[in-house]
Amino acid sequence: MxxxxxxxxxxxxxxxxxxxxxxxxxxxxxxxxxxxxxxxxxxxxxxxxxxxxxxxxxxxxxxxxxxxxxxxxxxxxxxxxxxxxxxxxxxxxxIFQEPLTALNPVFTIGKQIAEAIRFHHKVSNKDAMERAEELIRLVGISEPKTRLEQYPHELSGGMR
Known part of the structure; x- marks a missing residue:
């Protein structure tokens, strides 16, 4: 199809x-x-x-x-x-070629992922953050809870 x-x-x-x-x-x-x-x-x-x-x-x-x-x-x-x-x-x-330019440097990774989830699925902030953590885990990034609190410049290029 x-x-x-x-x-x-x-x-x-x-x-x-x-x-x-x-x-x-x-x-x-x-x-x-x-x-x-x-x-x-x-x-x-x-x-x-x-x-x-x-x-x-x-x-x-x-x-x-x-x-x-x-x-x-x-x-x-x-x-x-x-x-x-x-x-x-x-x-x-x-997926943009240069992920650092696609992420806002003044907001945490968790906030940016959760914002997109809330926009498309109309869920609470808590539920969006839980889903963001799950998505980070699903793509194989270590320590998802920690990553949620980090800023784009704190992640490697592959993680971004």
Whole structure:
């Protein structure tokens, strides 16, 4: 069963001379349980394609010019920002290349994970922190209770 279908994705960035294409005609499918790796040279558009799927490119002066992005048979290109906010992080996620920049340095790891859990699942802070601890344990990070209280700079790159 296909969970993600990307067809003829074209994404660009707005500039003073018009739109510069960063992704031009990318197509692929991902089936449930399948792992797909996108490889290519630096600057080939891997991150822009991923940001387009998540509709995050729009927050960086980007624009999806053409194509279809279907997640569980629903077209993501036609979803509102509010609808996408509910999908991102709970149903579809992206692991950024530089995790230190994705984490806020002034908040503990536990607070940041719990905030995402509370946003998507409407649970108490206590329940969200318990779930955050469980998630840290599930990915094999040692001393999950301690990690909850640490800040991003206190973790190794792999942990982040």
């Amino acid at each position: 296909k969970i993600l279908e990307v067809e003829n994705l074209v994404t660009g960035y707005k500039g003073k001379d018009g739109v510069l294409k960063a992704v031009d005609g990318v197509s692929f499918d991902i089936n449930r349980g399948e792992t797909v790796c996108i490889v290519g040279e630096s600057g080939s558009g891997k991150s822009v394609a991923s940001m387009s799927i998540m509709r995050l490119v729009e927050f960086e002066n980007g624009i999806i010019l053409d194509g279809s992005i279907k997640f569980n048979n629903e077209e993501l290109r036609t979803k509102s920002n509010d609808e996408m906010r509910k999908i991102r992080g709970s149903k579809i996620s992206m």
